Amino acid sequence: MPPRTRGTALRHRLAELRGPDVPAKALDARALAALAANPGCRRRAILDGAGVDKTALAGALGAPSAFGQSQFALTRGNAFEAKVKADGGVELLRLVREHLDPGAEPAGRAAEVAAVPDLSAIGPEGRTARTALALREAAEAAGHGEDGEGGEGGGWVLLDHPMLALEVAGSPAFLEPDAVVVHPDGSWTVVEIKSFPMLDGSADPSKVGAAARQAAVYVLALEEVAARLDPAPRVRHDVLLVCPKDFSNLPTASAVDVRKQRAVTARQLARLTRVQDIADALPEGTCFAPDLPAEQLTAAVEAVPATYAPECLSACELAFHCRQRSRAADEVTTLGRAVRAELGGLATVEDVLSAARGESGDADDPAVAALRRAAALRAEALGVPCP
Template sequence: MPRVSTLHDSLRERLAALRGPDTAPRPLDARALAALAANPGCRRRALLDAAGVDKAAVAEAIGSPARFGQSRFAFSRGHAFEARVKADGCAELLRLLGAEGARAEVPDLGAAGPEGRAARTRLALAEAAPGSWTLLDHPLLALEVAGSTVFLEPDAVAVDPGGAWIVAEIKSFPILDGGADAVKVGAAARQAAVYVLALDALQPGRTRTDVLLVCPKDFSNLPTAERVDVRRQLAVTRRQLTRLTRIEEIASALPEGTTFDLARPGPDLTAAVDSVPAAYAPECLASCELAFHCRGRARAADSVDALGRGLRADLGDLTTVKAVLAAATLAATSACEDDPAVEALRRAAALRAEALLPGTPS
């Protein structure tokens, strides 16, 4: 046990050095963890997130600012809606859980530091009285990811009279005529699946896999809810997170003195970012602050990664756009005669040439 503790202390010191002196770590939330699970091959994001580096600030400093994020108006609206859901002892939340008129125990989860809050959450879950409702408002859960501890904060976790744990995710996007935006519901489901995974780490099988998604009804501010089955998202997230390279391995491969300290000159910071291998895909543009920098590097390297994961997988050993064009237009060599990707490219090139022949009907 002391050896494990020493390893964790050593890793924490290394990650703190990567952030820079006196720089507080940026918490890794469930949304970021879900995005990381969707791209487990990206060592760059894994390391910077584990170290608590502010990727948006780094992207700004190296000249590739992120162009997404929640507006202040949406942020304020979300907080106001969550406050309404949890007002009067969480009466609205209890109604949506099917316990209208019931009273719930809402334990105090305050404690010093994330470790203390996570311990207080574990204690509150263990002490939930059977036969009655208990609601945990912004509990803190701990999850081991690639050898590093991540703290996660769901909007609420309910313990029903039967002892089951229910994740409640509160979002400000509306449910219109009984349905909501599929993309936003999917993102919420992936985020909630991370919370279910963290709760399963405490006691497997105790958490329900149909989470409660709470949203405004139509164009009003009246809370409504629907159950969302996250079993598929849970299985994918669990599988992808186990594929992540351990943070110690990534950190140990860095050049001596590497740091993402924002006080460093721009060229030095860019070099530090580029020293960590990335796995860019167009999907990163919607979920990672460094995506524009990574896209620029992929394009400069003529990499087919910039064309998308699906096409990248279909192209096999052809890793550059130049190689793809050569395979489609040059005579086949003995080394690639049996390559199905090359055969498909040649067929596509022949069909295109035929379609462009003068006099070909359009």
């Protein structure tokens, strides 16, 4: 089957899984980062690939999740982003120069002025093409479109909410970073604007880590755009994280090296089973439309294997449903990936307890031996007979 025909067939199949007349939910970088953190979960891969609204699906299954930002947080974040980008991005460009490129001086224009190309177009494909064109024009202006040696340098270019595309498990995902800045030397920087504060120059490490993983997805997508140019412009691995300073609404920033997150995300995304393969393995008539009867919807969801871990609670809307099922099946993954890795072939809690009591398991298995040793130490400490 020709690639175009295969792609059309896959889109039709994913539309059937999503449900008739149900619009697709866009797969953003936050969801991609979470998917890359758990590449073994086929359930999330097919639901995200098909554009299923997992929040509505979780509610229909009777296990709603509080995952996501509040409306107040979204409003505050949008207001802060608008402040950072006001006046053509003067303040944003100042932060980029201060933290990433202090020696850069654009040719023939004031250092604080950036060109802001119009990226509007019809549909995500059109916006992606328009973004790629703007990036190519900026690279050529910097002298990277002809001999690759670089010219005298172009000016600063600010791409406000560009659209990038990244293939994930055989299905395209369209991504929208807060901004991408093109330096006078032609290199590209991803900018992440967050509403959590930087107190005394540092922010919550967990939130910074989440922002870094999200930015790493944008870096991967930018690298694909750069690879299509000859020579390829440099995509910087130091992204700019912009946050409110202390308890004010004034912007401050920090450079974040995302090389590690980029490498991990690329490796994990490459491990994902192709969406086409997962879809082909599903029973005929499988549909995840949230208006279906609960029994039918549950059967459809259970037809796709999941890989639950406690970390899913902070990253996936279906986490509460999957946790219920994991507990009902007595799976040790409910206790965490680290515990699961230590237990080897012992897949259920009952298997673990039985091995610890000496009722089952190979005594030469290191996991079984460790469990029995732990049981003996516990019995000794409590003064009870050893099981």
